[in-house]
Amino acid sequence: MRILHHGAVNGVTGSCHELKISEKFGVLIDCGLFQGAETSGSGASESHLEIDFPIDHIKALIVTHVHIDHVGRIPYLLAAGFKGPIICSEPSAVLLPLVLEDAIKVGFTRNRQLINRFLKALQQQIQTVPYGEWYPVSGDLDVKLKPAGHILGSAYVECKVKSVPVTKRVIFSGDLGAPYSPLLAAPKAPYGCDVLVIESTYGDKEHASRINRKQKLQNVIEKAVEDNGLVLIPAFSIGRTQELIYELESIIHKRRNKSLTNALAWDDIEIVIDSPLASKFTEVYRTLESYWDKEARKRVQSGRHPLSFDQLTTIDDHQSHLDTVEYLKKTARPTIVIAASGMCAGGRIVNYLKALLDDQRTDILFVGYQAKGTPGYEIQRYGPRGGYVMIEGARYQVKASVHTISGYSAHADQKNLIDFVKRMKNKPTEIRIIHGDDGAKSALKQKYRGLLGSKTDIQIPTQ
Structure with a gap:
């Protein structure tokens, strides 16, 4: 053997x-x-x-x-x-x-x-x-x-x-x-x-506890909203995206009817899933509810929908994706965007990064491992120092804030x-x-x- x-x-x-x-x-x-x-x-x-x-x-x-x-x-x-x-x-x-x-x-x-x-x-x-x-x-x-x-x-x-x-x-x-x-x-x-x-x-x-990482996720959102910024979360279409949706629903549920800012309530912040594959996987996850843990099934039994709720918007076709990137670049409307790929090596997250990396109001949140040689690794390592990243042959200055929560890995x-x-x-x-x-x-x-x-x-x- x-x-x-x-x-x-x-x-x-x-x-x-x-x-x-x-x-x-x-x-x-x-x-x-x-x-x-x-x-x-x-x-x-x-x-x-x-x-x-x-x-x-x-x-x-x-x-x-x-x-x-x-x-x-x-x-x-x-x-x-x-x-x-x-x-x-x-x-x-x-x-x-x-x-x-x-x-x-x-x-x-x-x-x-x-x-x-x-x-x-x-x-x-x-x-x-x-x-x-x-x-x-x-x-x-x-x-x-x-x-x-x-x-x-x-x-x-x-x-x-x-x-x-x-x-x-x-x-x-x-x-x-x-x-x-x-x-x-x-x-x-x-x-x-x-x-x-x-x-x-x-x-x-060693990872932070679930309570700590959920608090950090909330803190990143609150910071971004204060300066009318966008939270960009590169995430794998399967697994990570669904877990983040689940955690965001939990944060919003506990703070429903409470103000996030003077002009925005927690119930009104929009979460965009910009990945056809992630949308498809999320639908399949819902059909496989019998494999969820006890906590998740209990939430469903109480009438909540942890993977499908009012603030959640999914974007499927490519033109809608391009329109969304352009709209958010112009308006800087407080929004949470989850897009593939998880290491920023391709997929729709790339267009968001090219449009918004040099905007100080943008917050980039890494929740998964970034392999050497990927744009995600370069942003995670050099972004906090005011460095730059090469994406598709072009150089982009990182002025956005960069955060990492390893517990969601x-x-x-x-x-x-x-x-x-x-x-x-x-x-x-x-x-x-x-x-x-x-x-x-x-x-x-x-x-x-x-x-x-x-x-x-x-x-x-x-x-």
């Missing part, structure tokens, strides 16, 4: 890991897109996405969740000839075709016939597995999906490998969520395993990642730390060493 990594070892994107049980049998866990400056060991990046490893022996793909950095290379995997099952949770099975249809339009073709042909093949390969049930991939391998609390449908993967002299348990964490994230129940640690492959996105940081922080292992009854004898910057991986390794001592082999793979 071997574990090979085809991504997410030189950063936090391109997740793709192989559990190789024999020369003739292996499975992939995720097959994601590289973003920003990150590449695979052999140079795969946004401009070089072909599958650059053997797949003849790959009998199944297991998807932890549908973020593009975990599923974006699936079209290339199918194009390379993969015809095995794509195993995922029931919510992920609903969301995956939507994510990949959009990815194909951006990276492959807008030919409807070709897109439909791909989606038909994809649907035939998707195999849904309920949380907590063992699924036999072969006589040598069973897998089980457990809720990861990252986005709707996210899972960590337990693998029971039966072909070795002694049955081994291998766990792939996918992206673990932070406790008390909106809409989602916190992930529960497994009983134990022999080998753990774990993410480390925030392996060197939907990723577990250092304490959560440590607790995931600490709460196991049977501690792993091997840990592989992936999906993080060098500093985050090193810091987490040191913490695990302090927790587990020398009995556990703790590795940071480089390829």
Whole structure:
């Protein structure tokens, strides 16, 4: 048995890991897109996405969740000839075709016939597995999906490998969520395993509490409204956007009928979701209410609509988007705009940034990880110093205020990642730390060493 990594070892994107049980049998866990400056060991990046490893022996793909950095290379995997099952949770099975249809339009073709042909093949390969049930991939391998609390449908993967002299348990964490994230129940640690492959996105940081981050979100809104400014929130279309809508509804609900300024009540501030994909995902999230956590379902039962309320406006067509950008640039009307992409590397957020970065009344709020090489990383790092960012070949001075609330990252922080292992009854004898910057991986390794001592082999793979 071997574990090979085809991504997410030189950063936090391109997740793709192989559990190789024999020369003739292996499975992939995720097959994601590289973003920003990150590449695979052999140079795969946004401009070089072909599958650059053997797949003849790959009998199944297991998807932890549908973020593009975990599923974006699936079209290339199918194009390379993969015809095995794509195993995922029931919510992920609903969301995956939507994510990949959009990815194909951006990276492959807008030919409807070709897109439909791909989606038909994809649907035939998707195999849904309920949380907590063992699924036999072969006589040598069973897998089980457990809720990861990252986005709707996210899972960590337990693998029971039966072909070795002694049955081994291998766990792939996918992206673990932070406790008390909106809409989602916190992930529960497994009983134990022999080998753990774990993410480390925030392996060197701890998030603010949910109360603190909600207060900070409210503070940013109040500051922007005071100077008639706009709050721009770059957010991934799936997961982050829905969580922010949920939190904003909560803030407005608690302050209904109260003044935000002399001229504006909390009930009247407009929230714009400017992303067709985010709008579509939000609709799907509403249909998957049975997978929400208890708090969210209780709100619905009380008559509230946490993902659909009066202040919420969605923008679908491109012309309306351009008109909205121009209108808000001219009027500086206090508005909260949530637009993709989360790292400002494309999508509609780019037009807002080009129009409003040099306006001191604008507030940019980052709520997710910004990978090196993306405009979001440059704005987050240099904006507070009065620096600039290059967007689509042009230089833009950052005069807007820049804020970061890491607690909305939907990723577990250092304490959560440590607790995931600490709460196991049977501690792993091997840990592989992936999906993080060098500093985050090193810091987490040191913490695990302090927790587990020398009995556990703790590795940071480089390829």
